Amino acid sequence: MTTSPFFRQPNDMLPERAPPVAMSGIIGWLRANLFSGWLNTGLTLLALYALWLIIPGLLNWAFFDADFAGTDRFACTGTGACWAWFDQRIDQFLYGFYPDEQTWRVNLALFLILPALAPILFDKMPGAKQLRWFSLAFPFVATFLLIGGFGLEEVPTNKFGGFMLNVTVGLAGIVLSLPIGIVLALGRRSKMPIVRTLSVAFIEVFRGVPLITLLFVAAILLPIFLPSSFSLDLVVRVIVVVTAFASAYMAEVIRGGLQAIPRGQYEAAQALGLGYWRMMGLIILPQALKISIPGIVNTFIGLFKDTTLVIVIGLFDVLNIGRTMISNPDWLGLAVETQVFISLFFFVVCFSMSRYSVYLEQRLDTSKH
Amino acid sequence: MANSRQESGFQIRRIWSDERARSALFQILVVLGLALLVAFFVANTMANLQARGMEPGFGFLQDPAFFEINQNLIEYASTSTFGRALVVGLLNTLLVSAAGIISATVIGFLAGVFRLSNNWLVGRLIGVYVEFTRNVPVLLQIIFWWSILTGLPKVADSLSIGNSLFLNNRGVRMPAPILENGFGWVALAFLLGVFASYLVGRWARRRHMATGQPFPMLWVGLGLVVLPPLLLFVALGQPLDWDIPEKTRFNFRGGFNITPELVALWWALTTYTGAFISEIVRAGILSVSKGQSEAAHALGLRPGLTMRKIIIPQALRVIIPPLTSQYLNLTKNSSLAIAIGYQDLVSIGNTVLNQSGQAIEVVGIWMVVYLSLSLGTSAFMNWYNSHIALVER
Known part of the structure; x- marks a missing residue:
């Protein structure tokens, strides 16, 4: 008797079964991620309890029990937040004391940042080469728009305030500190002992002291150091010290970029007969700056947050506008509301920038591909 | 004549193409520039201070301050310097x-x-x-x-935690420890315990390295640091008391306040x-x-x-x-x-x-x-x- 080997026919295949309920789908996910052990279960329950305590109260305070309209705080009768000031005072929060009919200049300058930044952030964009000239010109265009002159009505810098002051000081600091930071970073890596010592001293001193003491230098000491016939506005003096402060941090970021360039690049440039400046300008710096962009963005985030420190020397940035408003009898005691609003603004700006720098870091990191 | 001019031109070009000479020249220029800048600032400062009739120097540190400080870790009064x-x-x-x-x-x-x-x-x-x-x-x-x-x-409606810790708009009021006679011995025992556990730890690590035998360092260390002071504390009749803040009509008596x-x-x-x-x-x-x-x-x-x-x-x-x-x-x-x-x-x-x-x-x-x-x-x-x-x- 011959036995033919058994093999399954296509139609007596067993039907496919779904994976066990406890291992897949929502339940499986819950078990793996929230209830995978007694410790995890406890943590999850604790977190849920905390959320249950916080979220409804927060929502009630911010929205359901809040008042949104009115001309002073007495219009707010609910138990929640009082947002009535928003409608009344938002212009002051945005522009400080900038003349109302001139605020379009601030908006235009802010809008022009987009074409100025685009060719730097997206280098494969069509027309990026031509737009770079605009990027170079942007600081001058923005200064002209904000201060005026040459036909535009002049606005003295002591009218600057609100978010506009924070953005102006932050951007001016970062733009001006870039070239100084490059020089300092090159100086720190230079072979000349005096230049190296001076660069290290500058960097360490400015990184070692708090920004607040430098702001006091701007407010009190700079007028003593300069000839009495020569006076600078407080905002300009603040930008000077903020630039010096940011340059020290920028120098360290760029030094990191320079250190990441392999020796072969320097040697190849020298073998081609390039001198120091052409080697740096054409070969080394373009590569070093590109990998430093995430660090530069992080420096900017830090600097932008630190621009709130100018309240200590009496400038009216957004924090000070908020503080002044809540000492006004009409809006007395709305501290938390204004602080929440200002934090949300800073959070949105800084968080999106930090996401961008994380994205860049991942794109530049070739080790994981 | 022509020959000597050519000679000197040659010299300058040689200095310029010599890297060491060039960097020395550059550094001298940097130092000169910095010195000029500093001199400029110092001259201005001297002139400005003179115009304001001010005397530079640290002598003012000896003058009395005449202002209050509400939190001082060392003794301070408004007559201090x-x-x-x-x-x-x-x-x-x-x-x-x-x-x-x-x-x-x-x-x-x-x-x-x-x-x-x-x-x-x-x-x-x-x-x-x-x-x-x-x-x-x-x-x-x-x-x-x-x-x-x-x-x-406000102080009168302070939030209290266990009737000994109070929260109000003037800060946190906490019980203050009162050290009684003999607490110094407890502290000494604690310090000795720390030192002993350090020595034992060193010995245990060496033995572990040499023989591979582990030692229950965590428990022994804890025992050395905690047990002797605790025993001494009980034996000496608990020489530590708490000054628990007491609410009076307008303020607190006892305890200490953190601003x-x-x-x-x-x-x-x-x-x-x-x-x-x-x-x-x-x-x-x-x-x-x-x-x-x-x-x-x-x-x-x-x-x-x-x-x-x-x-x-x-x-x-x-x-x-x-x-x-x-x-x-x-x-x-x-x-x-x-x-x-x-x-x-x-x-x-x-x-x-x-x-x-x-x-x-x-x-x-x-x-x-x-x-x-x-x-x-x-x-x-x-x-x-x-x-x-x-x-x-």
Whole structure:
């Protein structure tokens, strides 16, 4: 008797079964991620309890029990937040004391940042080469728009305030500190002992002291150091010290970029007969700056947050506008509301920038591909 | 004639093409430029100070201050000198920085480890905390916590925890310890216990290295540190009493008060720096390659031991340098105290500056103090870092 080997026919295949309920789908996910052990279960329950305590109260305070309209705080009768000031005072929060009919200049300058930044952030964009000239010109265009002159009505810098002051000081600091930071970073890596010592001293001193003491230098000491016939506005003096402060941090970021360039690049440039400046300008710096962009963005985030420190020397940035408003009898005691609003603004700006720098870091990191 | 001109042209070109000569020339120019700049500033300063009739120098530090300081770790009265006021301020700076560094490290390590836990909800919640705190100015956070604390109920309606800790708009009132006769012996026993456990630890590590036999160091150490002082404490009849604050009609009797400024500043610095530290810790743990923990598991190490003996020692090498700069940042950020009136070095210095008019000297003192704190801390952390650094062949 011959036995033919058994093999399954296509139609007596067993039907496919779904994976066990406890291992897949929502339940499986819950078990793996929230209830995978007694410790995890406890943590999850604790977190849920905390959320249950916080979220409804927060929502009630911010929205359901809040008042949104009115001309002073007495219009707010609910138990929640009082947002009535928003409608009344938002212009002051945005522009400080900038003349109302001139605020379009601030908006235009802010809008022009987009074409100025685009060719730097997206280098494969069509027309990026031509737009770079605009990027170079942007600081001058923005200064002209904000201060005026040459036909535009002049606005003295002591009218600057609100978010506009924070953005102006932050951007001016970062733009001006870039070239100084490059020089300092090159100086720190230079072979000349005096230049190296001076660069290290500058960097360490400015990184070692708090920004607040430098702001006091701007407010009190700079007028003593300069000839009495020569006076600078407080905002300009603040930008000077903020630039010096940011340059020290920028120098360290760029030094990191320079250190990441392999020796072969320097040697190849020298073998081609390039001198120091052409080697740096054409070969080394373009590569070093590109990998430093995430660090530069992080420096900017830090600097932008630190621009709130100018309240200590009496400038009216957004924090000070908020503080002044809540000492006004009409809006007395709305501290938390204004602080929440200002934090949300800073959070949105800084968080999106930090996401961008994380994205860049991942794109530049070739080790994981 | 023509020949000599050619000669000198040749010389200059030779100097220019010689790198050493060129860099020497360049450095001389830099020094000259710097000297000119400094001379310009000094000349202006002299002229301006003379015009204002001011005398530079540190003599003013001996003058009486005539202002009150509400929190002083050393004796201070309004008749004390400016110099002493500045020392009080420096001590307040050091107090809030040290407290902040300790608590920020604890919060940062916990948040960093829990963010990596496989609990989705906890990871997300900590992510929200970290991202929100990191991206909002610390000054705003300090002012926020301060306005929450000063918005607490008045003294008469203080919130109480267990009837011994009270929260109100003047701060936190806590029981104060009263040390009675004999407490010194307990403290001495504690110190001896710490020293003994250090010696035993060294011996245990050596034996472990030589023979491979482990020693239950944690329990022995704890026993040495805790048991003798505890026994002595009971034997001496508990020489420690608590001065528990008692609510009277308008105020409190007994206990001691922590100002809302100190609490707000400390808490804001802790949560802010803690968020940064948690990111550093997370990056440090992620930087240890997965092969390391797999190898440890393959050798039969338990998860806790893997974390302690394999992951953390390697992660620390990545963590320490950025952790140092966070500690320095916290110390520098403590100067924001001036915005809420906590009397630290900058805040008191500002009062001194306004009263004495000696701006250059006061700013100079600030800078020297913060610079030495920075350089000192980074020197210590560099030493610690080289202590635990990877020893390669």
